[in-house]
Amino acid sequence: MKSFFQFLNEAQSQASMQARKLNLKSDGHGGWLDSRGNFVATTEDGKLNFVDKKQAKQQDEPTAQPKAAQAQPKAEPKKPAPQAAQKKGTKEVETGAAPGETTETLTVAFGRFNPPTVGHGKLLSAAQKAAEGQDLKIYPSRSQDPKKNPLDPDMKVSFMKKMFPDFAENIVNDDDMRSIFNVLTTADEQGYRNVNIIVGSDRQAEFENLATKYNGDLYNFENIRVISAGVRDADAEGVEGMSASKMRKAVIDNDFDAFRRGTPKELDDGDTQALFDAVRQGMKLKAKKKEVTEMWEIAPKCDPRGLRDNYVSGRIFNLGDIVENLNTGLIGKIIRRGTNHLICVTEENFMFKAWIRDVMEAVANYSGPSGVPAKQREIGTDAHREYAMRMTGTAGIKNFINKYKKK
Secondary structure (H helix, E strand, C coil), rough: CCCCCHHHHHHHHHHHHHHHHHCCCCCCCCECCCCCCCEEEEEEEEEEEEHHHHHHCCCCCCCCHHHHHHHCCCCHHHHHHHHHHHHCHHHHHHHCCCCCCCCEEEEEEECCCCCCHHHHHHHHHHHHHHHHCCEEEEEEEECCCCCCEEHHHHHHHHHHHHHHHCCCCCCCCCCCCHHHHHHHHHHHHHHCCCCEEECCCCCCCCHHHHHHHHHCCECCEEEEEECCCCCCCCCCCCCHHHHHHHHHHHCCCCCCCHHHCCCCCCCCCCHHHHHHHHHHHHHCCCCCCCCCHHHHHHHHHHCCCHHHHHHHCCCCCCCCCCECCCCCEEEEEEEECCEEEEEECCCCCCCEEEEEEEEECCCCCCCCCCCCCHHHHHCCHHHHHHHHHHHHCCHHHHHHHHHCCCC
């Protein structure tokens, strides 16, 4: 017959093995922390019992809870079970905010939403349908630049919650969620066994190849499904043809009516005007002035020929340049140029492929000084000197030195 201590050791080793597979670290008292230091699980009955972030914050003494649970009568620990069973039928589960363990499947939508449009509402509705009452999380990307990402993340999230109030609790504003890999590794750490990724039909193959390729290396899911939110047609009218590119083009053209058609009815005229002005300001455009700009830079889908001509001539996206995939958020160095696509490798040595219409030169978080073309980052060049002077407000320093230096 096994002693009590033998049973205890076997239970601890089983939980330890499970935690090791999920890259969790023990706090030394029966609790487990993820790679970001968040309290995510306890050891109960020899297995990991996952808790959400709200539970972790409420635990003033998290290490004492497992011991307290052992001291309770056998009937007491079963109280959370009805809660877990009930969560699948409640509204709270749809927002991912219900207390208790996470659901087995997480449905995610990761995208730029810059600016958010009525077409994104169709994406979120498809995500809600795919979630089937289990956890749903929406992750807006974190990049910002004047050309393709004019809204900063906080402002973007604020407008999204106004435009899509039914999903306000699902929208996650987390600066660490910069790419789809960040989203998937975090979901793995939180104990989800399956994941659904909701994307536009034109991006389904890209996400499917990328997400499944690194399953077992970066994260471990039993099942990964990439689900299309529906067909997208750039030439169509209405929701199916609406895109953020068309919205940015409307701002360039100073066409508020066209911009208004791209926003849902939940956003009133006042907030729509505020969004229009925010996009204009983010794109560094002057009000009431016709701007001269390259449409292929602002909205490449509206000027594919201009984009193609600049790519073929070698003016953009050359070997060694650092680019960001606008769909997945991955940043990498170009190692191969195809006829209309790029092969890139991230700093962590993960490879991804992207169409030239879906990438941009990587920039730091706006308005940091490092968001510049590669040629302006070469130390010792005139381009780098001019850039440094422009960022520090000393554009006239060269002339000043030349004027007063000894001859």
